Amino acid sequence: MSGDRLALWWVDRYTSGLDAQTQADRRAEIVSDLWEHRNDAGGSLATQFTIASRCLRGVPADLSWRRSRARRRRALPGRGPLLRGAGWALAGTSYVFLVAQHAWFATALAGLHLYGEDWAPGDVEAWSRTSGVLAAALVGGVLLLRAAPRVGAACIAGASLGTAGLMWWALPMMGPIAVAATTGAAVLARRRVRTIQRASSATS
Amino acid sequence: MRRKRGALVPLELAILDAAAAHGEPVHGFELAKMLADAEGARSLTAHGTLYKALGRLAEQRLVEAEWEDPAIAAREGRPRRRLYRVTGEGARRLAAARRRATALDAAAGLA
Numbered sequence: 640m641s642g643d644r645l646a647l648w649w650v651d652r653y654t655s656g657l658d659a660q661t662q663a664d665r666r667a668e669i670v671s672d673l674w675e676h677r678n679d680a681g682g683s684l685a686t687q688f689t690i691a692s693r694c695l696r697g698v699p700a701d702l703s704w705r706r707s708r709a710r711r712r713r714a715l716p717g718r719g720p721l722l723r724g725a726g727w728a729l730a731g732t733s734y735v736f737l738v739a740q741h742a743w744f745a746t747a748l749a750g751l752h753l754y755g756e757d758w759a760p761g762d763v764e765a766w767s768r769t770s771g772v773l774a775a776a777l778v779g780g781v782l783l784l785r786a787a788p789r790v791g792a793a794c795i796a797g798a799s800l801g802t803a804g805l806m807w808w809a810l811p812m813m814g815p816i817a818v819a820a821t822t823g824a825a826v827l828a829r830r831r832v833r834t835i836q837r838a839s840s841a842t843s
Numbered sequence: 844m845r846r847k848r849g850a851l852v853p854l855e856l857a858i859l860d861a862a863a864a865h866g867e868p869v870h871g872f873e874l875a876k877m878l879a880d881a882e883g884a885r886s887l888t889a890h891g892t893l894y895k896a897l898g899r900l901a902e903q904r905l906v907e908a909e910w911e912d913p914a915i916a917a918r919e920g921r922p923r924r925r926l927y928r929v930t931g932e933g934a935r936r937l938a939a940a941r942r943r944a945t946a947l948d949a950a951a952g953l954a
Contacts, residue, residue, distance in 0.1 A: 668894060671922040675872035697891025704895040
């Protein structure tokens with residue numbers, strides 16, 4: 640990883656969760672500094688090393704700056720961080736529940752007979768195949784979130800909402816679970832898309 | 844040790860000194876170079892240290908920060924600079940710090 644990439648990766652990490660304007664300002668300032676540094680000293684390996692050194696030596700100050708910003712934000716009226724934390728916990732739990740449920744239903748694919756003793760012939764096989772596909776979509780969606788965020792989020796949303804549709808008789812429970820998992824995936828994808836866009840605008 | 848509220852640390856004073864001596868609005872990397880030159884240091888001030896200090900000075904209204912006109916940056920083919928300028932209050936605080944330092948030096952010379 641070059642010094643520039645390290646510095647940009649780090650600025651995205653320590654500004655994550657701060658308000659958008661603060662994030663954008665700090666990132667733009669670092670982008671400008673990196674450009675001026677390269678322009679002044681050239682793009683040699685030594686310059687990249689110096690940039691990496693400036694980034695790493697500044698980590699304690701960055702963390703302290705972040706803490707002070709976060710404290711200021713917490714001091715503002717409202718329960719934003721608490722609600723955000725609860726939201727992520729709900730989305731994460733919903734996702735894990737959906738994956739675990741489909742993985743369990745899909746056990747029939749592996750020859751296990753853990754459910755469906757009183758089901759009509761063939762129903763267990765059909766249900767386990769569907770569950771296998773939905774579990775794959777859920778897990779694959781998360782794996783895709785980094786490289787193809789929109790596709791990843793679509794997989795998770797499709798599988799989550801599809802589950803709620805298939806289990807319509809349990810909609811009061813499955814509906815909120817599907818919505819929570821879908822919302823979490825959409826927020827993660829949106830963040831990732833923005834990071835990709837920022838990275839491409841910084842390199843262009 | 845927790846710093847006294849409103850007190851300036853040596854780096855902040857050095858930034859005020861360098862920016863005031865420069866006269867023109869100055870951007871972060873330029874300041875880092877000026878600080879290194881002034882101290883005869885080989886390494887530049889770390890990103891985090893520099894921009895945290897500039898942020899504190901801006902909060903205390905000792906410097907003013909302003910993003911330059913995007914058209915200028917576009918014309919010169921580089922990212923926009925954030926330019927810092929020492930305010931009147933910043934110049935007053937710097938002058939007071941210099942007076943204190945001179946008085947301390949004189950006292951040390953007498954001792």
